[in-house]
Amino acid sequence: MSPAVKRxxxxxxxxxxxxxxGGRGEAKISxxxxxxxxxxxxxxxxxxxxKVRNLYVTQTxxxxxxxxxxxxxxxxxDVMEIPHRQRPKKVTCTHCHYKGNPEGAPQSDxxxxxxxxxxxxxxxxxxxxxxxxxxxxxxxxIKHTKVPGSKVSKENVAETCGAxxxxxxxxxxxxxxxxxxxxxxxxxxxxxxxxxEHNIYxxxxxxxxxxxxxxxxxxxxxxxxxxxxxxxGIDAEPAETYxxxxxxxxxxxxxxxxxxxxxxxxTHDIRPPEDPLSMVNPQNVPxxxxxxxxxxxxxxxxxKMHIDASKRxxxxxxxVAAFFKYLxxxxxxxxxxxxxxxxxxxxxxxxxxx
Amino acid sequence: MDLKEKGYEDHIDEEVERELxxxxxxxxKDDRDRLREVVRERVHSEMRKEAERLREERASxxxxxxxxxxxxxxxxxxxxxxxxxxxxxxxRFQHMxxxxxxxxxxxxxxxLKFPDFFISQILMTIFGGVQGSTLIHRIxxxxxxxxxxxxxFYCIFSKDGRRDFIKxxxxxxxxxxxxxxxxxFIGKNPERPKFDRFSYIEKFDYWAVYxxxxxxxxxxxxxxxxxxxxxxxxxYWVDIAKEAHSDEALLATLAIVIWHFYNVHFxxxxxxxxxxxxHGKISKHEMIEEHPLEYERxxxxxxxxxKSVEVETK
Numbered sequence: 001m002s003p004a005v006k007r008x009x010x011x012x013x014x015x016x017x018x019x020x021x022g023g024r025g026e027a028k029i030s031x032x033x034x035x036x037x038x039x040x041x042x043x044x045x046x047x048x049x050x051k052v053r054n055l056y057v058t059q060t061x062x063x064x065x066x067x068x069x070x071x072x073x074x075x076x077x078d079v080m081e082i083p084h085r086q087r088p089k090k091v092t093c094t095h096c097h098y099k100g101n102p103e104g105a106p107q108s109d110x111x112x113x114x115x116x117x118x119x120x121x122x123x124x125x126x127x128x129x130x131x132x133x134x135x136x137x138x139x140x141x142i143k144h145t146k147v148p149g150s151k152v153s154k155e156n157v158a159e160t161c162g163a164x165x166x167x168x169x170x171x172x173x174x175x176x177x178x179x180x181x182x183x184x185x186x187x188x189x190x191x192x193x194x195x196x197e198h199n200i201y202x203x204x205x206x207x208x209x210x211x212x213x214x215x216x217x218x219x220x221x222x223x224x225x226x227x228x229x230x231x232x233g234i235d236a237e238p239a240e241t242y243x244x245x246x247x248x249x250x251x252x253x254x255x256x257x258x259x260x261x262x263x264x265x266x267t268h269d270i271r272p273p274e275d276p277l278s279m280v281n282p283q284n285v286p287x288x289x290x291x292x293x294x295x296x297x298x299x300x301x302x303x304k305m306h307i308d309a310s311k312r313x314x315x316x317x318x319x320v321a322a323f324f325k326y327l328x329x330x331x332x333x334x335x336x337x338x339x340x341x342x343x344x345x346x347x348x349x350x351x352x353x354x
Numbered sequence: 355m356d357l358k359e360k361g362y363e364d365h366i367d368e369e370v371e372r373e374l375x376x377x378x379x380x381x382x383k384d385d386r387d388r389l390r391e392v393v394r395e396r397v398h399s400e401m402r403k404e405a406e407r408l409r410e411e412r413a414s415x416x417x418x419x420x421x422x423x424x425x426x427x428x429x430x431x432x433x434x435x436x437x438x439x440x441x442x443x444x445x446r447f448q449h450m451x452x453x454x455x456x457x458x459x460x461x462x463x464x465x466l467k468f469p470d471f472f473i474s475q476i477l478m479t480i481f482g483g484v485q486g487s488t489l490i491h492r493i494x495x496x497x498x499x500x501x502x503x504x505x506x507f508y509c510i511f512s513k514d515g516r517r518d519f520i521k522x523x524x525x526x527x528x529x530x531x532x533x534x535x536x537x538x539f540i541g542k543n544p545e546r547p548k549f550d551r552f553s554y555i556e557k558f559d560y561w562a563v564y565x566x567x568x569x570x571x572x573x574x575x576x577x578x579x580x581x582x583x584x585x586x587x588x589x590y591w592v593d594i595a596k597e598a599h600s601d602e603a604l605l606a607t608l609a610i611v612i613w614h615f616y617n618v619h620f621x622x623x624x625x626x627x628x629x630x631x632x633h634g635k636i637s638k639h640e641m642i643e644e645h646p647l648e649y650e651r652x653x654x655x656x657x658x659x660x661k662s663v664e665v666e667t668k
Contacts, residue, residue: 243469246466246596249466249469250466250484252469253465253469253475253478253483253484254483254484255483255484255485258484293580293581293584294581295581295585296581296584297584297585299584299585299586299587299588299589300584300589301589302588302589302590303588303589303590303592303593304590304593307593309597314593315590316590316594317590317593317594317597320594320597320598320601321597321601324597324598324601324602324605325601327605328601328604328605328608331605331609332605332608332609332612335609335612335613336612338536339612339613339616341536341539341540342539342621343622344539344540345538345539345540345541346622348541
């Protein structure tokens with residue numbers, strides 16, 4: 001081997017090694033470089049309005065999150081030099097999160113629903129109080145929904161939403177759904193189970209999952225399931241009987257002023273009927289019905305609410321229904337027999353040529 | 355036989371003989387005989403065939419003429435046939451108000467009972483959604499209540515109303531008529547029962563409307579003014595009213611569509627329906643057929659009247 005060739009080989013292999021380690025080294029260096037400043041626990045910035053912005057980030061900040069293998073500049077890609085002169089821009093998650101991305105992010109387009117949602121609309125209108133991805137999902141500590149400690153897990157999501165929707169959170173937290181969800185019960189609904197995840201709309205928007213005529217559908221997702229309801233000793237029939245009631249039928253045909261589940265049972269503060277604070281506790285029924293039926297009194301609470309006339313439990317209504325059932329059957333049978341006998345007689349006489 | 359006497363001027367036989375001679379003068383005698391034989395046979399068969407065809411043609415023409423004459427006669431007869439006024443103007447008006455009300459109520463009410471039925475959605479849209487159909491249902495309700503009140507006063511203050519109401523009260527004869535009619539249907543009784551002004555079928559229709567109106571208007575008012583209702587009576591009465599309203603609605607609709615429509619529209623005698631509800635007239639023929647007792651009575655009354663007129667004029 002000539003020295004020239006040797007030299008070339010050495011240089012080539014050095015470049016190769018440098019390319020391999022160099023790449024990694026750069027990321028590492030970048031992270032290390034970042035933590036030169038951000039790794040100091042007292043690293044923070046006092047904002048104009050007096051609020052303190054904590055800027056403390058360590059090498060372990062991303063560990064355990066779904067982005068554990070990413071580095072700082074993977075998301076803060078507008079940081080070109082260190083120390084950066086300008087404040088880095090807000091992280092744009094859609095940089096990686098889109099269908100067909102090569103980064104290994106989930107191949108899904110559901111995030112796009114966010115842009116049409118009320119939150120996305122408000123952001124587009126320039127409302128800086130509206131939430132971005134990181135406001136719900138967290139910034140460095142993003143975890144999968146099903147992982148405990150995730151900001152959007154069953155037990156935590158209500159609190160996450162409640163950061164902005166405080167009054168509603170207070171209502172929800174003490175409701176039967178809120179109590180069970182906070183216990184980590186996966187059957188219990190939390191905010192997204194009714195309102196949707198990314199496709200959240202105002203309840204007056206017909207696209208909303210909790211639009212007046214969609215409420216029964218939402219509640220029925222769980223409350224119509226006998227298997228699920230029997231686990232908690234709850235009757236699954238009301239979902240069905242509501243549909244047959246005037247309220248339910250009118251709602252099906254698009255009436256918005258008619259009562260849906262939430263009108264009587266409450267929206268966020270749903271409680272079991274035994275609870276004296278429940279809107280459907282017999283003592284509170286007059287007030288609840290009175291929302292739509294002015295002057296409602298104790299008579300409104302006298303009698304069952306969700307009635308299935310075909311069941312004996314319906315009491316007197318069952319007997320009324322049974323009376324009409326047999327009256328209809330016998331009357332119509334007699335009339336139809338009379339008609340057929342008449343037709344039979346006619347055909348017979350016709351054949352005989354009379 | 356002199357052909358001239360029958361009016362024929364030419365002689366077919368001579369003509370044929372002449373032509374045969376000309377055509378066959380170069381043939382042998384045997385061949386000539388054969389030719390003559392063939393011609394004779396053909397002429398005979400053609401003659402018979404043609405004569406038969408002509409005879410048939412005349413016959414069918416005659417038949418057609420007779421049929422047309424008959425039709426004309428029937429039409430004339432029908433036009434000249436005597437009519438009786440079965441339903442007076444007031445009664446016809448009541449019936450029209452009632453069936454308008456019923457159609458409005460059925461079309462806006464039944465979709466609520468069968469919300470999943472595909473026609474229900476269409477009907478709801480036609481009548482302007484829940485709000486529109488509620489309004490129309492209540493207009494129908496007002497019409498039906500008006501009909502009920504109108505009929506009540508008609509039965510008390512009108513002479514025809516009083517007579518009809520009394521005639522409509524069920525009597526033991528109606529049960530006997532039913533038995534006779536059923537026996538007639540199954541061929542055990544050659545005669546139909548002789549009905550008076552109202553047959554048991556019509557009486558059933560009438561009292562079914564009574565029952566239906568009482569249930570529907572009663573429960574309907576409780577539901578219409580549910581807030582006032584529940585000021586005085588507990589909620590379960592409203593539930594009963596709702597159940598009764600919904601169930602009786604179905605029964606009434608079935609009775610109208612199946613029973614009443616069969617008797618006045620789809621019954622082979624009446625198909626596709628009589629216009630009696632519009633003009634109130636009944637033909638003499640139908641009167642004798644359907645209401646013989648009433649017809650006999652009317653005839654008796656007429657005779658007596660004529661006699662009394664005669665006596666007066668004398």
